[in-house]
Amino acid sequence: GENVEQHPSTLSVQEGDSAVIKCTYSDSASNYFPWYKQELGKGPQLIIDIRSNVGEKKDQRIAVTLNKTAKHFSLHITETQPEDSAVYFCAAAGPGGSYIPTFGRGTSLIVHP
Amino acid sequence: DAGVIQSPRHEVTEMGQEVTLRCKPISGHNSLFWYRQTMMRGLELLIYFNNNVPIDDSGMPEDRFSAKMPNASFSTLKIQPSEPRDSAVYFCASSPGAFGNTIYFGEGSWLTVV
Numbered sequence: 310g311e312n313v314e315q316h317p318s319t320l321s322v323q324e325g326d327s328a329v330i331k332c333t334y335s336d337s338a339s340n341y342f343p344w345y346k347q348e349l350g351k352g353p354q355l356i357i358d359i360r361s362n363v364g365e366k367k368d369q370r371i372a373v374t375l376n377k378t379a380k381h382f383s384l385h386i387t388e389t390q391p392e393d394s395a396v397y398f399c400a401a402a403g404p405g406g407s408y409i410p411t412f413g414r415g416t417s418l419i420v421h422p
Numbered sequence: 423d424a425g426v427i428q429s430p431r432h433e434v435t436e437m438g439q440e441v442t443l444r445c446k447p448i449s450g451h452n453s454l455f456w457y458r459q460t461m462m463r464g465l466e467l468l469i470y471f472n473n474n475v476p477i478d479d480s481g482m483p484e485d486r487f488s489a490k491m492p493n494a495s496f497s498t499l500k501i502q503p504s505e506p507r508d509s510a511v512y513f514c515a516s517s518p519g520a521f522g523n524t525i526y527f528g529e530g531s532w533l534t535v536v
Contacts, residue, residue: 343524352426352513352527353465398465409455409478410525414464 311336313401315413323421328389330416332399333381339403342375342382343410347396356397357384389420424448426528428514434534440502443531445514446495451526453519456489456499459511459530471497472519504535 312335322328334342340361345353359366359373359382366373370389375382382401386393396417400410427446435441447454456468469479471491479489486505491497501508515527 345527350529352515352529354527355524358524409467409470412465 311339311401311403311411313399313411313413315399315416317416318414319417319419321419321421322389324389324391326389328386328393328418328420330384330397330399330418331381332383332401332413333379334401334411335380336401336403337377337380339401341402341408341410342373343400343402344371344373344384345398345400345412347398347415349395353396353398386418389418391420391422394418394420426514426516426526428512428528428531430531431529432532432534434536435504437505437535438503439535440500441504441508441533441535443499443512443514443533445497445499445528447497447514447516448526449495451516451518452494453517454491454497455513455515455517455525456497457513457515457527459513465513468499501533504533506535509534 315332343358344356346356347353357368357371357373359375370387372385396415398415399413402408402410429444452473455470458466468481469489474491489499511530511532513527513530515525517523517525
Protein backbone atom coordinates (compact mmCIF):
# COMPACT_ATOMS: atom_id res chain seq x y z
CA GLY A 310 0.00 0.00 0.00
CA GLU A 311 0.87 3.67 -0.11
CA ASN A 312 3.27 5.14 2.47
CA VAL A 313 3.49 8.89 3.02
CA GLU A 314 6.35 10.46 4.96
CA GLN A 315 6.02 14.06 6.13
CA HIS A 316 8.70 16.44 7.46
CA PRO A 317 9.27 18.28 9.66
CA SER A 318 7.01 17.19 12.49
CA THR A 319 7.24 20.66 14.05
CA LEU A 320 7.99 23.97 12.36
CA SER A 321 8.36 27.27 14.16
CA VAL A 322 8.58 30.54 12.19
CA GLN A 323 8.25 34.24 12.75
CA GLU A 324 5.26 36.09 11.39
CA GLY A 325 5.95 37.14 7.82
CA ASP A 326 8.43 34.33 7.12
CA SER A 327 7.77 31.50 4.70
CA ALA A 328 7.07 27.93 5.76
CA VAL A 329 7.71 24.79 3.74
CA ILE A 330 6.43 21.29 4.55
CA LYS A 331 7.66 18.33 2.53
CA CYS A 332 6.15 14.92 1.85
CA THR A 333 7.26 11.84 -0.02
CA TYR A 334 5.11 8.96 -1.21
CA SER A 335 5.88 5.42 -2.24
CA ASP A 336 3.23 4.40 -4.78
CA SER A 337 4.08 5.73 -8.25
CA ALA A 338 0.42 5.21 -9.23
CA SER A 339 -0.73 7.91 -6.81
CA ASN A 340 -1.97 10.93 -8.71
CA TYR A 341 -3.98 13.05 -6.27
CA PHE A 342 -2.32 14.96 -3.44
CA PRO A 343 -4.49 16.96 -1.02
CA TRP A 344 -3.32 19.06 1.92
CA TYR A 345 -5.40 19.47 5.06
CA LYS A 346 -5.20 22.00 7.88
CA GLN A 347 -6.33 21.04 11.37
CA GLU A 348 -6.93 23.78 13.90
CA LEU A 349 -7.03 23.02 17.59
CA GLY A 350 -10.16 21.12 18.57
CA LYS A 351 -11.41 20.77 15.01
CA GLY A 352 -11.35 18.26 12.21
CA PRO A 353 -8.94 18.54 9.26
CA GLN A 354 -10.08 20.74 6.39
CA LEU A 355 -8.86 20.68 2.80
CA ILE A 356 -6.84 23.79 1.92
CA ILE A 357 -5.37 22.91 -1.46
CA ASP A 358 -4.85 19.89 -3.67
CA ILE A 359 -2.87 19.01 -6.76
CA ARG A 360 -3.17 16.33 -9.40
CA SER A 361 -0.32 14.67 -11.19
CA ASN A 362 -0.91 16.42 -14.49
CA VAL A 363 0.41 19.71 -13.04
CA GLY A 364 3.63 20.58 -11.26
CA GLU A 365 2.48 23.54 -9.21
CA LYS A 366 -0.70 25.13 -7.96
CA LYS A 367 -1.17 28.41 -6.08
CA ASP A 368 -3.97 29.89 -4.05
CA GLN A 369 -3.13 33.28 -2.57
CA ARG A 370 -0.43 32.70 0.07
CA ILE A 371 -0.29 28.93 -0.28
CA ALA A 372 1.21 26.85 -3.06
CA VAL A 373 1.89 23.20 -3.63
CA THR A 374 4.58 21.72 -5.86
CA LEU A 375 4.79 18.16 -7.14
CA ASN A 376 7.74 16.20 -8.47
CA LYS A 377 6.38 12.90 -9.75
CA THR A 378 9.78 11.59 -10.78
CA ALA A 379 11.14 11.97 -7.27
CA LYS A 380 7.76 11.17 -5.68
CA HIS A 381 7.68 14.18 -3.45
CA PHE A 382 5.43 17.18 -3.00
CA SER A 383 5.60 20.26 -0.83
CA LEU A 384 3.37 22.92 0.72
CA HIS A 385 4.62 26.48 0.71
CA ILE A 386 3.06 29.20 2.85
CA THR A 387 4.31 32.74 2.28
CA GLU A 388 3.91 35.77 4.55
CA THR A 389 2.84 33.56 7.44
CA GLN A 390 0.35 34.90 9.95
CA PRO A 391 -0.48 33.72 13.49
CA GLU A 392 -3.76 32.26 12.21
CA ASP A 393 -1.72 29.90 10.03
CA SER A 394 -0.70 28.10 13.24
CA ALA A 395 -2.19 24.61 12.99
CA VAL A 396 -1.34 21.02 12.14
CA TYR A 397 -0.94 20.39 8.41
CA PHE A 398 -1.39 16.97 6.82
CA CYS A 399 -0.34 15.88 3.38
CA ALA A 400 -1.95 12.89 1.70
CA ALA A 401 -1.63 10.82 -1.44
CA ALA A 402 -4.29 8.87 -3.31
CA GLY A 403 -4.41 6.91 -6.50
CA PRO A 404 -6.57 4.77 -8.74
CA GLY A 405 -6.33 1.04 -8.92
CA GLY A 406 -9.08 0.17 -6.50
CA SER A 407 -8.52 2.59 -3.66
CA TYR A 408 -8.98 6.32 -3.98
CA ILE A 409 -8.79 6.76 -0.24
CA PRO A 410 -5.99 9.16 0.69
CA THR A 411 -3.14 7.94 2.86
CA PHE A 412 -2.18 10.69 5.30
CA GLY A 413 1.23 11.77 6.54
CA ARG A 414 1.85 12.12 10.28
CA GLY A 415 1.30 15.86 10.28
CA THR A 416 3.37 19.01 10.82
CA SER A 417 2.64 21.33 13.70
CA LEU A 418 3.25 24.86 12.40
CA ILE A 419 3.71 27.62 14.97
CA VAL A 420 3.79 31.20 13.76
CA HIS A 421 5.16 33.60 16.35
CA PRO A 422 3.80 37.17 16.25
CA ASP B 423 -24.64 23.07 4.66
CA ALA B 424 -24.38 21.68 8.20
CA GLY B 425 -21.27 19.63 7.51
CA VAL B 426 -20.54 16.26 9.07
CA ILE B 427 -22.15 16.06 12.48
CA GLN B 428 -20.69 13.90 15.22
CA SER B 429 -21.87 13.12 18.72
CA PRO B 430 -20.91 13.11 21.46
CA ARG B 431 -18.14 15.72 21.20
CA HIS B 432 -16.56 14.56 24.43
CA GLU B 433 -16.99 11.35 26.37
CA VAL B 434 -15.30 10.04 29.47
CA THR B 435 -16.09 6.45 30.34
CA GLU B 436 -14.80 3.72 32.55
CA MET B 437 -12.87 0.77 31.24
CA GLY B 438 -15.18 -2.07 30.26
CA GLN B 439 -18.10 0.15 29.33
CA GLU B 440 -19.65 0.26 25.89
CA VAL B 441 -19.06 3.41 23.85
CA THR B 442 -21.16 4.43 20.87
CA LEU B 443 -20.09 7.27 18.61
CA ARG B 444 -22.56 8.68 16.10
CA CYS B 445 -22.22 10.39 12.76
CA LYS B 446 -24.46 12.13 10.27
CA PRO B 447 -22.68 12.61 6.92
CA ILE B 448 -23.26 15.47 4.53
CA SER B 449 -26.45 14.91 2.58
CA GLY B 450 -25.78 13.47 -0.85
CA HIS B 451 -22.36 12.06 0.02
CA ASN B 452 -22.17 8.32 -0.60
CA SER B 453 -18.84 7.55 1.09
CA LEU B 454 -18.36 7.63 4.84
CA PHE B 455 -15.15 7.15 6.79
CA TRP B 456 -14.22 6.60 10.42
CA TYR B 457 -10.72 7.74 11.46
CA ARG B 458 -8.90 7.60 14.77
CA GLN B 459 -6.28 10.20 15.70
CA THR B 460 -3.61 9.72 18.36
CA MET B 461 -0.22 11.26 18.98
CA MET B 462 1.45 7.90 18.50
CA ARG B 463 -0.23 6.80 15.27
CA GLY B 464 -1.51 10.00 13.67
CA LEU B 465 -4.65 9.70 11.54
CA GLU B 466 -5.67 6.09 11.03
CA LEU B 467 -8.47 4.98 8.74
CA LEU B 468 -10.58 2.46 10.63
CA ILE B 469 -13.32 1.67 8.12
CA TYR B 470 -15.10 3.16 5.17
CA PHE B 471 -18.51 2.68 3.63
CA ASN B 472 -19.71 3.26 0.11
CA ASN B 473 -23.46 3.49 -0.42
CA ASN B 474 -23.96 2.21 3.16
CA VAL B 475 -21.92 -0.94 2.50
CA PRO B 476 -18.64 -1.52 4.40
CA ILE B 477 -15.89 -1.68 1.79
CA ASP B 478 -12.73 -1.96 3.86
CA ASP B 479 -12.56 -2.56 7.59
CA SER B 480 -8.94 -3.66 7.68
CA GLY B 481 -8.11 -0.69 9.89
CA MET B 482 -10.43 -1.75 12.68
CA PRO B 483 -8.03 -2.61 15.48
CA GLU B 484 -9.83 -5.60 16.96
CA ASP B 485 -13.15 -7.31 17.45
CA ARG B 486 -14.08 -4.88 20.18
CA PHE B 487 -14.67 -2.32 17.45
CA SER B 488 -17.68 -2.44 15.16
CA ALA B 489 -19.29 0.03 12.77
CA LYS B 490 -22.64 0.17 11.09
CA MET B 491 -24.36 2.35 8.54
CA PRO B 492 -28.04 1.45 8.53
CA ASN B 493 -28.94 4.25 6.11
CA ALA B 494 -27.39 7.03 4.09
CA SER B 495 -27.69 9.60 6.86
CA PHE B 496 -26.42 7.76 9.93
CA SER B 497 -23.48 5.69 11.08
CA THR B 498 -22.21 4.41 14.41
CA LEU B 499 -18.85 3.27 15.71
CA LYS B 500 -19.10 1.08 18.76
CA ILE B 501 -16.40 -0.06 21.16
CA GLN B 502 -17.32 -2.87 23.52
CA PRO B 503 -15.69 -3.31 25.98
CA SER B 504 -13.66 -0.11 26.01
CA GLU B 505 -10.04 0.02 27.21
CA PRO B 506 -7.78 2.94 28.20
CA ARG B 507 -5.74 2.51 25.01
CA ASP B 508 -8.87 3.37 23.02
CA SER B 509 -8.58 6.96 24.26
CA ALA B 510 -8.30 9.10 21.13
CA VAL B 511 -10.16 11.51 18.90
CA TYR B 512 -12.48 9.70 16.52
CA PHE B 513 -13.38 11.49 13.31
CA CYS B 514 -16.18 10.72 10.95
CA ALA B 515 -15.83 12.06 7.41
CA SER B 516 -17.82 11.91 4.21
CA SER B 517 -17.15 12.39 0.53
CA PRO B 518 -19.16 12.51 -2.68
CA GLY B 519 -17.30 9.32 -3.44
CA ALA B 520 -15.60 9.70 -6.77
CA PHE B 521 -11.84 9.72 -7.00
CA GLY B 522 -10.20 12.96 -6.05
CA ASN B 523 -13.16 14.36 -4.21
CA THR B 524 -12.60 16.23 -0.99
CA ILE B 525 -13.07 14.32 2.24
CA TYR B 526 -15.02 16.45 4.71
CA PHE B 527 -14.30 15.79 8.37
CA GLY B 528 -16.55 16.29 11.36
CA GLU B 529 -15.34 18.04 14.51
CA GLY B 530 -14.44 14.74 16.15
CA SER B 531 -15.46 12.81 19.25
CA TRP B 532 -12.89 13.07 22.04
CA LEU B 533 -12.93 9.78 23.93
CA THR B 534 -11.22 9.20 27.26
CA VAL B 535 -11.38 5.74 28.82
CA VAL B 536 -10.28 5.67 32.46
